[in-house]
Amino acid sequence: MLRTSWNDGWQFGPLVSVHEAIRVAAPSENVVTLPHDALLADGRAAEGSGGPQNGYFLGGRWSYEKQFDAPEVWERTRVAVQFEGVYRDATVYVNGAFAGQWANGYSGFLVDITPFLNFGQSNTIRVDAQAGDDSRWYSGGGIYRPVHLIVGDLVRVVPQTLRISTPDLDSDLATVITRAEIVNDEPITRTLDVRVDITDGDGVAVAGERGRITLRSGETLPVQLRAYIREPRLWDLDTPNLYTATITVSHDDDVLDADHTTFGVRSLSVDPVRGLRLNGRTVKLRGAAVHHDNGILGAAEFADAALRRAVKLKAAGFNAVRSSHNPLSVAMLDACDRLGLLVMDEAFDMWTVPKSGDDYSRRFPEWWERDIDALVAKDFNHPSVIIYSIGNEIIEAGTTHGARWGRLLAERVRALDPTRITTHALQGMYIARDKIPELRAEVDSDSTVIKGLNDYLGQVTQLMERVMASDLVGERLLEPASTLDVVGLNYGDSRYAVDRTDFPNRVYFGSESFPTRIDEIWRIVTDNDNVLGDFTWTGWDFLGEVGTGRHVYPEDAQVHRAPYPWIAAVCGDIDLIGDRKPMSFYREVVFGLTDVPYVAARLPRADRFVIEPKAWTWSDVTPSWTWETAEETPIHVEAYSTGDEVAFILNGEEVSRGPVGQKRPFLIETEIPYRVGTLEAVAYRNGTELARNILATAGAASHIRIDADSDELRGGSGGLVHLEISLVDESGVRCFGPDTQLEVSLTGPAVLQGLGSANPVTEDDFRSSETMTYRGRALAVIRGTGAAGPITVTVHAVGYPDTIVSLAATGDSARS
Structure with missing residues (x-):
């Protein structure tokens, strides 16, 4: 075709x-x-x-x-x-x-x-x-x-039916089963030759097989061929090796049709004793739940945007992605295949009971089978996909009829793809929604005085924990859990210990969790073999659900959802344009992936009000040592470290030292007098230095730095180049303020696809050629037109010299 x-x-x-x-x-x-x-x-x-x-x-x-x-x-x-x-x-x-x-x-x-x-x-x-x-x-x-x-x-491979599986494999040999449907729309019976060729990532032929099929007029039949790869290169997190399978249909050496797909050779298993095993090795899921939008690009999906997201998620310490709460794009699956990220692909956010006025629930009874079929057809050849989720926080899941729907969905998935794990992201607040007032009254009776939204979110956290651990939820979980291979729980880690005795064969994972509790949750994950991992809400900030994780001070409106012009949720480890936030660095330390301490600070308020990390909101700190305040003003400083002690060195002088973990694991807090210069955090373990990190006071912003993720624009009209824009001083130190208006212009075969910042409170139009920086940063996305030639991008701001970037559009055809 x-x-x-x-x-x-x-x-x-x-x-x-x-x-x-x-x-x-x-x-x-x-x-x-x-x-x-x-x-x-x-x-x-x-x-x-x-x-x-x-x-x-x-x-x-x-x-x-x-x-x-x-x-x-x-x-x-x-x-x-x-x-x-x-x-x-x-x-x-x-x-x-x-x-x-x-x-x-x-x-x-x-x-x-x-x-x-x-x-x-x-x-x-x-x-x-x-x-x-x-x-x-x-x-x-x-x-x-x-x-x-x-x-x-007229004689062809039916689109989206080419499927590759590797049921038997070891270091010496991998069995590769190629299956596809062939259709004959000619008016006569045809006998056809079918061939499968398998090549490795370098294009070298490694296996193949041929067969023959006879089809009557108007008939569609499956063909299945086995081939064997000797000494296979496995697809794994650190070595995401990919192969390509090509199926060819011919008659008397005349090729009638062909199709191809990439795939990976890997094994997958799960049990309560050894957990999730990839190629025989236990893997704990360090997961990021992500929505599908691309920030300033909106929902429009591009291969280069998806690859950039996947690269940044993996660099931040994640090894798994949960699509929330809808099937992931092909582009994102390709990126995860290429980089070695595991995927939990989710089908629905609702079944028969609506969550919005005119949502998919009205169509679900008629369409669910076709949507499940489409999900599996899309995912089957992607080695990154290990889990199918049949739903997220389904309102009727805890009822008998809701559990029946869950069984129908799970069995449909298994019939189409028995090689992967089936789950459901269950939420106790929905399962026990008719009893929430009673359970909430219990929490209200023993809680402290609620002074604002931050305290309220803390109470919500307690309520969710109590609901999920309740006997009522345990009873109502019995049927929906029994339909699944593993049980996903949203904000449900309090259930793990409760069920350890009664359900020793049940395998759990956190399908959604509060980012501020990652230190407690990760300890539970690592201590329990039957808990596969955890997915934080969220790995990447997104449009909508505005203000979910925002910092709310006494003078702010004490409401959960923020007013216009708020645009983003601000609960992601990574912000709208791809910059890691302090929560992300804390998570990396908790995961044990780095010994380099992270250091950040905040200017104290006159009322000394402090926002403590609760629910989706992290502390209000910034990785900066540039403050508009008098010298010697006490500044709150915190560092995250795997060490047992951190020393703080200000302009070469140690000004504070203390143990890590007194208030929260991996955290040390202190107050340091502000002085222009450098602040270092030095981490120690058993008296030996592990690593150090430094913040430097920025001078006046003097120029605009642009960091491009490529100097070539490939992929025709679908190709992108991302330009990360920073205000910096003469030494290249990022300036978090004051922010300035930017204007982007370009010449050559390209267009400005998007321009904006991570500012969650903005009326900027991401399609405009102008935007205001936010904390000294912005992002411009350049898209090709399909033609080849040089591209010149100019970023202009009043008071700054223009910064010019040269790119080259290759003019190659768009990816298909």
Whole structure:
């Protein structure tokens, strides 16, 4: 089959009634290149929008149209369009005729457009979509993931049926089973030769097999071939080796069709004694739950954006990603395959009971099987995927009928893919929702006085722990847990010890947890073989659910969801543009991945109010030693270390030393008089220095530094280069302030796809060429047009010399 990128030249506009117009826009107007986030383009408002849950973005209904030629040679082919994701309720028309639809906004789907084509003429495809009052977070909208055109022979491999498994393997030999469906749409019976060739990451042939299949007219049958790789290179976290399998269908040496896929050779098992084992080695999941948006790019998904996210997540110490709460993109799966990140891919955030006014629950009873099928078809050949999740915090999960739905879902997954683990992210607050008032009264009766939102979140943490450990939840967990291979619990670590005796064969993991409790949780994970790991909420900050982890002081509104113009949740270890926050460094220390101490500070308030880490909110500290305050002002300083002691050295003089872990494991706090210069944190263990870290006072910001993740723009119109922008002084030290307005311009075959900062309280338009830095940082994303040539990007700010970056667009075709 011929599979090509089909992302260029789409006309875009609001969906209008056929009584008003057929065409969305004139041929030269509103032309966009996919992926495209329609919701991002529609803007935000305090009133009449989706509210705090979706970042105050306005909902909408949109149409995309594309004109294309269908050559006469296509008359003896089958033509389909593959959509990786359209949010949501996608309806596809070809030349005005209904051709297909898909309800779920996160599933990939295929539409056969052959019956509707006018061969030898120009044709029009239209895709309608909508979003609004249907999501608990920023969903994006429109055709936000790539689109492909597939043209196949009448005798062909059925798209998305090529599947590779490796059921038997050791260091000497790996059995590789290749399975695919072949269809014969010719009017005669055909006997066909089928061949499978396997190559390694260097393109060297390592195995192969051939067979034969006979198909009657109109018949579709599976073909399965076994091949054997000698001395296989296993796919693992540190050595993510990949192979490519190519299946070819031919007759008398005439190739009729071919398809290919990458895959990895690895084994996977789980039990309560040895835990999760990858290639026979126990692995604890250091997990990050992530939503699907790309910050300033909105929901639009690109291979380069996904790869950048995966690189930064792994560099921060994570070895696993949970898609929250919808199927992960193909681009992100490819990145995880390539880098060695494990994936828990999640199907649904709701089943039959809604969480929003017009969400997927209305479509679930009719569509769930097709969505599960699409999930497994997408994931099957990705070695990174180890767990399927059938749902997140499903409201009806603790009821008998809800548990029955869970069984149907789990069995559907197992029937399609018995090689992986099935789970469900269960939440006690939903399972016991009818008893919450009673349980809350117990917590209220023995809690301290609630002085504000920070104290309230602490009480919520206690309530969740008590609910999850209750006998009621234990009883109601029995049926839904029994449908699963492993049990995922959101904020449910208090359940592990309770069930250790009654359910010694039950295997758990934390599918979602408070980031501020990682020190306690990780001790539980490492001490219990039947607890596989933990996924924090969240690994990367996201749009919507605004203000979840924000710092709330007495003068601020004491509400959980923040008011407009808040745009982000601010509960991620990594912020909207990819910078690690202090919580991330604390987590890395807890995981035992570094002995280098992390040091940060905060300016004390006149009222000496301190925000203690609770729920999703970490302490309000910054890795800076540049403060607008008088010298000798006491500054709160904290360091995170695996050592047992940390010394603080100010301008060469030791000014403080103390033990680690008195208040919280791996933490030491102190007050140090502010003096311009350098502050070092030196970690010790048993009197021996482990490592040290330093903060330096920044001078006045003097220039703009740009760090590009590549100097080449590849991948055609889907390729990206990320430019990380920093305000720095003459020595290159980052300046956290004052912030300044930036303007980005460019020349050459590229466009500015996105520009913005990690500021969670902003009215900046990420599609604009101007933005304000936030704590001295911003991000510009450059996208290719498909043409080759030099690109010049200029960043301008008043009072700074222009900074210019030169890139080269290679003009290679877009990834497909």
